[in-house]
Amino acid sequence: MTRYSIFSLARNALTGHKNWPQAWRSPEPKPEYDVIIIGAGGHGLGTAYYLAKNHGITNIAVLEKGWLGGGNTGRNTTIVRANYERTENELFYEHSLKLWETMSQDLNFNVMFSQRGVINLAHSDAQVDAFQRRGNAMILNGSDAMLLNPAEIKARAPHLDCSADARFPIKGGLLQPRGGTARHDGVAWGYARAADARGVDIIQNCEVTGLDISNGQITGVQTTRGAIKAKKVGIAVAGHTGHLATMAGMRLPIESHVLQAMVSEPVKPCLDTVITSGAVHCYISQSDKGELVMGGDLDFYNSYAQRGNFPRIEDVVSSVITMFPSFSRLRLMRTWGGVMDMSMDGSPIISKTPTKGFYINGGWCYGGFKATPGSAWVFAHTIANDEPHELNGQYRLERFQQGHMIDEHGAGPTPGAH
Amino acid sequence: MLEIKCPWCGPRAQTEFSYAGDATLTRPSLDTATETEWYEHVYLRGNPRGPHDELWHHAAGCRRFVKVRRDVTTHEIIATAGPHEHLGGGGK
Ligand SMILES: Cc1cc2nc3c(=O)[nH]c(=O)nc-3n(C[C@H](O)[C@H](O)[C@H](O)COP(=O)(O)OP(=O)(O)OC[C@H]3O[C@@H](n4cnc5c(N)ncnc54)[C@H](O)[C@@H]3O)c2cc1C
Ligand SMILES: [Zn+2]
Numbered sequence: 445m446t447r448y449s450i451f452s453l454a455r456n457a458l459t460g461h462k463n464w465p466q467a468w469r470s471p472e473p474k475p476e477y478d479v480i481i482i483g484a485g486g487h488g489l490g491t492a493y494y495l496a497k498n499h500g501i502t503n504i505a506v507l508e509k510g511w512l513g514g515g516n517t518g519r520n521t522t523i524v525r526a527n528y529e530r531t532e533n534e535l536f537y538e539h540s541l542k543l544w545e546t547m548s549q550d551l552n553f554n555v556m557f558s559q560r561g562v563i564n565l566a567h568s569d570a571q572v573d574a575f576q577r578r579g580n581a582m583i584l585n586g587s588d589a590m591l592l593n594p595a596e597i598k599a600r601a602p603h604l605d606c607s608a609d610a611r612f613p614i615k616g617g618l619l620q621p622r623g624g625t626a627r628h629d630g631v632a633w634g635y636a637r638a639a640d641a642r643g644v645d646i647i648q649n650c651e652v653t654g655l656d657i658s659n660g661q662i663t664g665v666q667t668t669r670g671a672i673k674a675k676k677v678g679i680a681v682a683g684h685t686g687h688l689a690t691m692a693g694m695r696l697p698i699e700s701h702v703l704q705a706m707v708s709e710p711v712k713p714c715l716d717t718v719i720t721s722g723a724v725h726c727y728i729s730q731s732d733k734g735e736l737v738m739g740g741d742l743d744f745y746n747s748y749a750q751r752g753n754f755p756r757i758e759d760v761v762s763s764v765i766t767m768f769p770s771f772s773r774l775r776l777m778r779t780w781g782g783v784m785d786m787s788m789d790g791s792p793i794i795s796k797t798p799t800k801g802f803y804i805n806g807g808w809c810y811g812g813f814k815a816t817p818g819s820a821w822v823f824a825h826t827i828a829n830d831e832p833h834e835l836n837g838q839y840r841l842e843r844f845q846q847g848h849m850i851d852e853h854g855a856g857p858t859p860g861a862h
Numbered sequence: 863m864l865e866i867k868c869p870w871c872g873p874r875a876q877t878e879f880s881y882a883g884d885a886t887l888t889r890p891s892l893d894t895a896t897e898t899e900w901y902e903h904v905y906l907r908g909n910p911r912g913p914h915d916e917l918w919h920h921a922a923g924c925r926r927f928v929k930v931r932r933d934v935t936t937h938e939i940i941a942t943a944g945p946h947e948h949l950g951g952g953g954k
Contacts, residue, residue, distance in 0.1 A: 686909030695906040699883070700934070745881045748911045748935045754863055755877050788905050844905045845898075857904050860881070 445641035468640035484508030489635035490820025509651035513632030525623035540818025553634030562623030683783025685806030710734030790862030
């Protein structure tokens with residue numbers, strides 16, 4: 445792998461950028477690997493990278509039915525944060541946030557991680573109290589948090605309607621200064637390039653259509669490019685987790701739903717932080733290209749289609765305009781959707797399964813992008829050692845049966861509600 | 863926007879309904895069900911990729927539940943019926 449640096453940039457500029465080497469190979473699948481990872485999103489590619497880097501396992505294939513990064517990794521609103529109240533979640537997401545802080549250097553790929561801060565708005569006094577408690581919990585768990593009053597929020601987001609007669613008056617907010625956004629495609633590309641450099645085969649246009657299991661042990665997979673053997677198979681297929689689990693004869697505590705996002709036409713810089721509101725349920729930031737990136741609720745019905753319906757678009761846009769009245773002048777440029785793996789307690793599943801050698805990484809709900817490095821780190825550990833890492837034992841599949849749900853919002857077993 | 867044919871009110875816009883999820887689940891018997899049966903009922907879903915039988919509540923209409931068979935890969939609505947009626951073959 446040629447290292448990217450100011451020198452390689454200068455050298456290639458002199459030759460008209462015609463001699464850059466390919467970032468990764470496109471190998472033919474081998475008949476057998478030590479480990480197969482299904483799904484070349486950030487989680488799958490990252491898992492392969494850490495298996496190679498942290499555990500010395502390099503005979504790995506990552507199988508992708510489309511193109512790498514074409515799933516939710518390339519469809520999300522790129523918000524990265526670690527602002528959870530529950531210790532089980534906070535320790536995991538804080539570990540992930542730390543990995544974000546060194547990701548570009550580690551991968552030698554600029555993922556444009558921008559720690560512009562993430563602000564959660566409070567619209568009632570009770571919510572201010574709850575945020576104070578949550579912020580304290582975050583600090584106790586080694587993360588960073590700051591409670592802001594409305595004047596401090598106004599100073600950070602001048603276009604936000606902080607007036608007393610706003611439809612949803614702003615009473616305060618919880619800021620995580622180290623949170624922010626990243627270039628989502630860059631994360632997939634960076635992990636792909638770094639994994640490939642360590643010998644991982646990334647095989648695109650290769651859909652897994654069946655799992656080979658004999659005597660309770662996984663032995664390989666069936667794909668559109670033939671059968672491939674492996675004694676360890678991990679899935680990181682986001683919204684398709686339930687579909688893959690069916691191939692192993694399992695029903696999961698997961699439903700697939702569609703989540704939409706949208707961007708406005710690009711404008712000059714006007715919002716240099718991330719504003720989210722759980723009560724109104726919308727979140728907004730400005731991309732480096734100048735588009736305002738917006739999202740909100742699920743469409744609220746089961747879906748495996750990567751597109752949603754108009755009522756939700758209207759909903760998100762009206763929420764944004766309520767909070768930022770001046771944005772009503774902007775035109776909407778693009779909308780899209782992704783298939784979300786909504787779990788029954790709103791927390792992910794990173795776990796062994798009853799089938800030996802078969803591992804699950806899914807149930808990411810609205811928030812798996814920020815988890816990418818942490819999830820890949822612990823999933824690699826789980827696969828390499830056939831035991832969870834100390835940060836993902838709580839995300840075991842059996843927790844639902846054992847009564848150890850990690851329900852951050854207390855929403856109960858209704859996947860759409862998390 | 864989805865157009866859902868309510869057996870009582872006729873074709874209505876999706877926004878009049880709220881979604882109530884998987885219609886294939888049967889509540890276990892209070893007297894005899896085991897913990898495992900309850901776990902399976904409360905937490906596990908088939909989550910099929912294809913035709914899906916689901917319940918919608920006609921909240922801003924007749925306020926009855928409607929059973930809908932919808933292909934979740936295309937959002938096409940294949941059939942609708944009352945909550946206890948059968949929709950015919952093809953669904954899960
Ligand atoms: C609109 C939207 C906004 C979001 N906003 C945020 C946000 O702001 N912050 C945040 O933290 N998270 C957000 N998320 C969630 C986040 O995007 C995901 O949780 C995360 O990217 C999941 O990564 P992944 O690698 O697990 O999945 P993906 O990137 O979806 O990768 C899974 C891959 O598996 C492949 N695959 C599926 N089935 C098969 C098969 N049978 N064989 C081979 N390959 C298969 C798919 O093609 C896909 O490429 C958002 C999601 C959406 C849809
Ligand atoms: Zn009706």
